[in-house]
Amino acid sequence: MAATGWPGCAKSLKGVILDMCGVLYDSGEGDGVAIHGSVEAVKKLKASDLQLRFCTNETQASRETFVAKLQRLGFDISVSEVFSPAPAAVAVLKDRCLRPHLLVYDGLLPEFDSVDKTNPNCVVIGDATENFSYQNLNEAFRVLIGLEKPVLFSLGQGRYYKETDGLKLDVGVYMKALEYACDLKAEVIGKPSPTFFQSVLSDMGLQPHEALMIGDDLVNDVGGAQHCGMKGVQVRTGKYRPSDEKHPTVTADGTVDNLAQAVDMILNQRH
Amino acid sequence: MAATGWPGCAKSLKGVILDMCGVLYDSGEGDGVAIHGSVEAVKKLKASDLQLRFCTNETQASRETFVAKLQRLGFDISVSEVFSPAPAAVAVLKDRCLRPHLLVYDGLLPEFDSVDKTNPNCVVIGDATENFSYQNLNEAFRVLIGLEKPVLFSLGQGRYYKETDGLKLDVGVYMKALEYACDLKAEVIGKPSPTFFQSVLSDMGLQPHEALMIGDDLVNDVGGAQHCGMKGVQVRTGKYRPSDEKHPTVTADGTVDNLAQAVDMILNQRH
Numbered sequence: 001m002a003a004t005g006w007p008g009c010a011k012s013l014k015g016v017i018l019d020m021c022g023v024l025y026d027s028g029e030g031d032g033v034a035i036h037g038s039v040e041a042v043k044k045l046k047a048s049d050l051q052l053r054f055c056t057n058e059t060q061a062s063r064e065t066f067v068a069k070l071q072r073l074g075f076d077i078s079v080s081e082v083f084s085p086a087p088a089a090v091a092v093l094k095d096r097c098l099r100p101h102l103l104v105y106d107g108l109l110p111e112f113d114s115v116d117k118t119n120p121n122c123v124v125i126g127d128a129t130e131n132f133s134y135q136n137l138n139e140a141f142r143v144l145i146g147l148e149k150p151v152l153f154s155l156g157q158g159r160y161y162k163e164t165d166g167l168k169l170d171v172g173v174y175m176k177a178l179e180y181a182c183d184l185k186a187e188v189i190g191k192p193s194p195t196f197f198q199s200v201l202s203d204m205g206l207q208p209h210e211a212l213m214i215g216d217d218l219v220n221d222v223g224g225a226q227h228c229g230m231k232g233v234q235v236r237t238g239k240y241r242p243s244d245e246k247h248p249t250v251t252a253d254g255t256v257d258n259l260a261q262a263v264d265m266i267l268n269q270r271h
Numbered sequence: 272m273a274a275t276g277w278p279g280c281a282k283s284l285k286g287v288i289l290d291m292c293g294v295l296y297d298s299g300e301g302d303g304v305a306i307h308g309s310v311e312a313v314k315k316l317k318a319s320d321l322q323l324r325f326c327t328n329e330t331q332a333s334r335e336t337f338v339a340k341l342q343r344l345g346f347d348i349s350v351s352e353v354f355s356p357a358p359a360a361v362a363v364l365k366d367r368c369l370r371p372h373l374l375v376y377d378g379l380l381p382e383f384d385s386v387d388k389t390n391p392n393c394v395v396i397g398d399a400t401e402n403f404s405y406q407n408l409n410e411a412f413r414v415l416i417g418l419e420k421p422v423l424f425s426l427g428q429g430r431y432y433k434e435t436d437g438l439k440l441d442v443g444v445y446m447k448a449l450e451y452a453c454d455l456k457a458e459v460i461g462k463p464s465p466t467f468f469q470s471v472l473s474d475m476g477l478q479p480h481e482a483l484m485i486g487d488d489l490v491n492d493v494g495g496a497q498h499c500g501m502k503g504v505q506v507r508t509g510k511y512r513p514s515d516e517k518h519p520t521v522t523a524d525g526t527v528d529n530l531a532q533a534v535d536m537i538l539n540q541r542h
Contacts, residue, residue: 128405129405130404130405130406131405132405132408133401133403133404133405134399134400134401134402134403134404134440135401137403137440137444138438138439138440141431141438141440141444142437142438145431145438159451159452159454160412160416160452166413167409167412167413167416168409169405169408169409169412169448169452172451172452173408173412173448173449173451173452174448176447176448176450176451177440177444177445177447177448178444179447180430180443180444180447181430181431181440181443181444183430
């Protein structure tokens with residue numbers, strides 16, 4: 001019988017999903033910096049028999065721009081391996097014949113080039129930062145309140161994140177604002193939405209128990225993956241905090257110092 | 272035994288509290304316009320043996336500026352008769368030795384002149400409109416998240432209101448945003464907070480059953496007053512909508528066409 005705990009479960013794994021910011025690199029000035037050992041760890045995974053995908057809630061750049069940055073940091077990574085909320089949203093919009101009013105970061109707009117945005121019948125918000133002006137939020141609100149059945153998509157539901165100049169409000173805060181204004185519940189696209197994880201599994205052609213998620217966000221990465229039936233391992237880099245190891249509702253299957261350590265443990269189990 | 276229904280209850284009344292916007296006047300270009308019959312109705316109340324106070328959630332101007340506008344519209348009204356959230360907030364801040372970081376409309380700032388704002392240990396938000404920029408909301412967030420016990424005061428909790436150029440997001444929307452960002456519950460100052468209505472009753476020296484609230488907002492005016500033990504009558508002016516008369520949780524003690532009709536009915540009962 002296969003071991004179900006960490007790292008024993010690695011024996012029967014067929015795929016690994018990696019969070020990006022806080023696992024591969026730390027954001028900051030310019031491109032940010034690769035986390036020690038992560039470039040090499042990705043190389044080792046690619047050389048193994050495991051499938052590999054990257055899964056991020058990044059909504060401040062198109063995947064092309066974002067992947068180019070990771071490549072400059074030394075990572076062997078391509079656009080087709082990266083899952084982020086905007087392309088997932090585009091798929092949903094097309095599937096449901098919805099035309100979005102967009103309130104997103106300027107750099108994300110190219111992801112929506114192929115979508116009809118005339119006469120909008122839904123609203124999509126991302127981490128728009130400075131674009132979250134009173135006027136822009138009011139405009140999104142007026143679109144929603146004018147619809148018979150208002151539909152709001154939120155690319156993630158984070159509260160805040162850290163940048164070099166301090167904490168910044170994330171998209172979830174504005175999602176809550178519009179939910180209250182219009183008395184509705186937003187549809188979240190991105191981690192920890194099960195639909196989002198499922199789309200990564202489908203792309204690999206794997207069942208949940210055959211895949212492992214590695215992330216620095218206990219609730220969105222680890223908890224979200226576990227909720228889908230995957231194993232979830234947390235790294236002590238990025239937004240990890242010691243209190244995560246005593247979290248009231250989410251317990252990681254394993255906690256490791258960094259991605260390099262996680263990958264070595266996985267590959268050791270398989271030899 | 273005294274009649275308890277409307278308008279019979281008017282026989283035993285000792286005081287009346289009037290909402291302002293939508294009852295006395297409609298906002299719009301410049302000062303807006305007095306609602307037909309309201310100037311005369313206020314005169315009649317003042318000539319009666321009833322006490323009279325005005326109770327508003329207005330937070331876009333100091334009471335001085337606001338009352339001067341009402342006087343220009345023809346109303347016999349003075350600052351000491353008007354209860355609005357900002358002065359109530361100032362009283363709470365002083366009582367609890369709190370120093371606010373303010374995110375309010377520029378015109379409201381004079382209300383807080385007497386308050387120490389150095390090294391803030393709480394945040395006060397009002398209907399700040401354009402001042403609700405990403406940067407300003409982030410600044411308020413950083414103050415809160417940096418406090419050991421974050422305290423957020425919201426001057427009202429409205430979702431939105433109507434101006435001549437369309438619907439505008441109200442303070443409650445940003446209250447929800449900061450509540451989610453900081454995982455806290457704001458303290459609402461203004462209608463429908465019981466503390467706020469109680470301060471008006473205290474000023475008149477009356478018990479709740481001796482006072483009647485007249486407003487156009489079913490939930491905040493009528494429901495709020497009823498929650499405190501007062502009677503609540505709704506006028507069919509301002510933000511009144513026919514669906515209010517079939518509201519699932521709030522039923523007005525009476526519904527009248529406008530303030531003039533309400534006042535005539537009250538005074539007729541007393542002669």
